[in-house]
Amino acid sequence: MRLSRRGLIQGAAALGSLWAAGCASTSSGGASAQSAPVAKRKILILGGTGFLGPALVEAALPRGHTLTLFNRGKTHPGLFPNVEQLHGDRDGDLKALEGRKWDAVIDTSGYVPRIVKASAELLAPNVEQYVFVSSISVYKDGSQYGVDENSPVATVEDEKTEDVSQYYGALKALSEKAVQAAMPGRATVVRPGLIVGQGDSTDRFSYWPVRVARGGEVLAPGDGEDPIQFIDVRDLAAFIIGLVERRTVGTFNALGPAQTLTMRELLEACKAASGGDATFTWVEWSWLVEQQKVMPWTNMPVWLPRQGEDKGMCKISNARALAQGLTFRPTVDTARDTLAWFKTLPPERQQKLHAGVTPEREREVLAAWHARQGGPKAANP
Template sequence: MKLTRRGVIQAAAALGAAQALGCASTPKAGPGPGSVSEEPKSKPLSILILGGTRFLGPALVEAAKTRGHTLTLFNRGKTNPGLFPDVEKLQGDRDPTKGEGLKALEGRKWDVVIDTSGYFPRIVKASADLLAPNVGQYVFISSVSAYKEMTKPNLTETDAVATIEATAPEEITETSYGAFKALCEQAAEAAFPGRALNIRPGYIVGPYDGSDRFTYWPLRVAKGGEMLAPGDGEDPVQFVDARDLAAFIILNAERRTMGLFNVTGPAKPIKMRPLLEGIREATGSDARFTWVDTAFLEKQQPNPLAEIPIWTARTGAEGGLGSVSIARALQAGLTTRPLADTVRDTLAWFHALPPERQEKQRAGLKAEREQELLAAWKQAKGTAKAG
């Protein structure tokens, strides 16, 4: 998505520094689709979140608090330390070889641990092994990038995953990200046999998404005028609002659901054309979409495909990542909010950021680049007609 593996990888690598900018306040879980407020409440759970102060983590905290659960956050205390003053916080490092490591978790008991910050199997194994005797369930947040065959449509949880040597250098690269996530899933399951819930999200979007990948589209459409739209409008697109993902995770922690789930959306499949049209309707803009052929884009230098987020051509090397099967997740209670809600909430969040942050969008085509590509496309079409 561009879960090119590259897109998700680069975003993952950037999370440590960039994700939390502008997050001085707490994201709300919100009512409606994605909320578990209508589900009969389970007994209160004690939940440990490894991470918890960036993007998905705060959404999980809000969803859990709404349901009456008790939270503990374990992290280094460096990102948004002022969030959730009423929630217990433990400091340490996921890497047991650094500082106090996992010492703050020793001897403590929780019903559930949710791992939002595991990228390497050694790190996940360390926390899972330590917590296994005293925790009932391990929830690991993986990625659809774990799949081996990115071209295959309708990928299901039974499809093969990417592989890498467990001893490979702990570096997030284009080829290692998904494979390491798959090994992390296996580490969680090994420590918690039959007690692990592995979640494979696609693009996680919505307010507080510091990557700007989804945010680019509402911002660009809201700006109006002629804009470049990639492909022919028929490429499927998938993403999940962080609040809907969080609600699904908390719901299935309450239900003690185990196993593996692809968790993306929307619940009703959407393609690129209706996505952009839906954003236009939600923003009330006068944007006009000029659909630019994928083959043409692939020939441009530098390659603009790496600059266009969320979308991937259905015939491309990662075309299957726009149509991953979420049938199991839907059966397990996944609901997704209307596109318009995510668009409006995302724009409201972004426009509340400091002006200097708003001026530095982290994804999408720059205005000058977009105009260059549109001009080249029109010239190519004219030449083709004349010929």
């Protein structure tokens, strides 16, 4: 059965939290750059109060950087009262940015090329570096392992379209080009994979630590050996701030971990993080999809089967970013901290996960699987 990467990757990105090309160049190497004194920068963040934005602020302030946030003032308006905040709208109201100078801008909220072009061209005369947060969804072909920054990107016939839900990856790729055209030799493009952790309203990762903490028999997809990739929002933020400190330009896939992580290892990390009694029943991927309509990535977040046409999207090369200092905290720490954050949400929010399967649907699928196997069996630990 063929799985649509556009539906699984681009659709999930666009409908969730809406999550940049060329050879890397830098004034210093990754290892030596990490030990160099921190250069204090004046940084403008386009966004700054949603998910990645707060993590960037929390990574930059302790390192002595001066920050300005530009947004509409609608998301978490009371956040960071001691940080300068400028209000406007990226789509037509950039007046607050006119005539101001910063060392770098970090664009966390660009999805439409026309809008990204407007901010990049306005800021180009007064900014040394433009960091554009793009996505691995830009890649045209996710069927092979080892996709890297030089791999072909998605295109769209009508480049004036602004239908982000349908052309998310292609529009991100065009937005990258807009930044690079406005600031040649001064653009940094960061292509994250699934961004996870505290503050993620999509639950595309949170589902697993929350579900495992609930205990009992857990529906687990595949055989546990499928590779997965994601990045803790705090690790992504630290990497981006490091690129700004060193004025590193180029394009970087930002996802991990450094070595292959399997779905089984993720669920075991979630179990260790919660200290619960969950057991995992691994269910054949094709049966899940074809017989039960339990789909990778949406119903079973994070996971893509290694037999599917999108298998490469969970084993993308991060070698270039690793060489520039990208590091990853242990998966168990991400799971533990995500679970702790989730428990601070209002009770009604905790009762309604935005991803995964409902408890009722999970029980139905497990019952059908056991019946297919000839009756109930002990769950695999």
